[in-house]
Amino acid sequence: MNHDNSAALQPMEDEDGDRISSLPLEIIISILCCLDIRYAVRTSALARSWRHHWKLLPCLCVDRFLPELQDALTPDNCSLCPVGLGWMNKVHHVLSSLQGPVLVFKLSHYFRSYQSPKLQSLLDLLLERAGVQLQSLCLFSHLEPVFVHLPFFHSLKVLQLHACNVILPTGFSGFKRLITLDFEKVYISHDDFHFLIRTSNNLTTFRNLGFVTANLPLSVNLSCPLLRHLHFEISESIEKVSVVSAPCLEEAHICIKKLTGSQSEKFASVTLGLLTSVANVSSLKLDCHVLQSLSLVTLPFNFTFPRLRCLKLFWGITTMDLLYDTFLRLLRSMPFLEKLHLVIGLWPTNWNRNKTRELIGWKQEGLPCLDQSLKRVTISIHACDPFMTSITVAKFFLLNAKVLKLMKVQYLYQLYGASAMSKELHGADVTSSDAIVVFLDLMGNVI
């Protein structure tokens, strides 16, 4: 806007002194908040007025995994180097130097299990310093699981734990304000887990990966009135998952921990239980393992996702015999699907070549999403595709999707097969009159 006049701009005010220091203190603090605590403390050497600014910080973040630190590390000390001896004391010192209430606390490092007591003393100090005002607590242990007696931070909004063995505080009555719960490789007892979920009524984001329980497999019932994003990994420790009620759920990403073939059978009921209760989501990501266990037998016949607009399917290493049928069934259950993203991984070596050929001429009737809504299809090819199954899939959509606007084919691995594919697709029958096919390389550039 008004670019021509920019030469006539009024000169900037003449004083070109120190303008950062003249910013209001709150703003300086919000700038320092973006920094790891080390860099924030370093600013104390900038000028006398800056000397104690860092002590006003409402947050303490120490992250071993800052990208700029990664560069400074040699491969030797980079590998699994546990926390140094004085490290906890330093954090302890900084924490006790902070003057204001601490709202955000984040530690990310290679902890050893035997360091749990020291970590616990930090948390106890945190409770003393921050008390009920703490809003965000993140603990990442990258080496061994640590034991944590979680203090009762009443106003906690964000809780992120990675490789922790958690025990809820005594007298715990629920994190009433918790919005984000992010667990990865967390060990927690059944009762504690259920109690935590049941009492967190304001939860909007829930991510649970690599969940482990020591005792019997767990059956999880989620009933979260405000839940919007769910990312759930189903593992051996989980027997059954069902989303009893989540009226606000928008995005669900469900995957199964990678397993050998024989084990995956017993997850069928799990995935089904989860799927039937996420019928209201508008965006869904599914792993191929989930798809595999959703065989024709287990998917209820007239089951639909009435609001689903976006689907991302990770489609890869699996026995594919049932997959095409299941895939059609899945398409049928999504009458309003607009965007489909297929991520195609490694194909099984025993894939029946004839079956692929057979399917090339595939014409399907009576799939509402293909007739009315499906506008964009993206096919990402992650590995080499010796049987050109991706061509089959692409042709299928060109032939059947009546309102298709854009098809993207992206090669994420190498361009092998791209020319064959483009030749094949140029000769294909395209039903939609304004469909465009684009080929992209790894960087998203048009080939």
Next chain:
Amino acid sequence: MITLISSDKRKFHVLEEVANQSLTIRDVIEDRRGRRRADRIILVTNINSKIPEKVIVYWLRHFLMPEEIAHASMSHKKAEKLKKWEAKFFDTDIDTLNDLILAADSLDIPSLFDGACEKVSDILKNRSAEEVGEISKIENEFTHEEEEEEIPSENAWVWRNEFA
């Protein structure tokens, strides 16, 4: 269409939907709804004209890409593009950043405020005090003793690049 007037009396015409990204302006418009057209003029007194230009460019970019789209699962690439664009947008001198922060603060544009703060913090980190002093013109009035001994020893560990 509303008109913003900067402290050096330049006028900027912006679509209401675009300017709505500033919570302050949105509130003002809301207050004045239904009144005369002359009221659609908003004085932005504390910033000079270079900044509204930048702010409007920022608004336009974000207006073209509403946040819901950026966050939906299917468009990570779009979000990445926006990120790249923002990196370029914020790659400017520290005075401009300073003004952007002030403008974003007074106009209440959270994403712009956070972005600019992050950029300034990027400038502060991984640089020695002298380097930062040069860039930001922060005057270092420490005595020699303070500089040599007291401050480094106070929190010695933050100066070493060890794992903490």
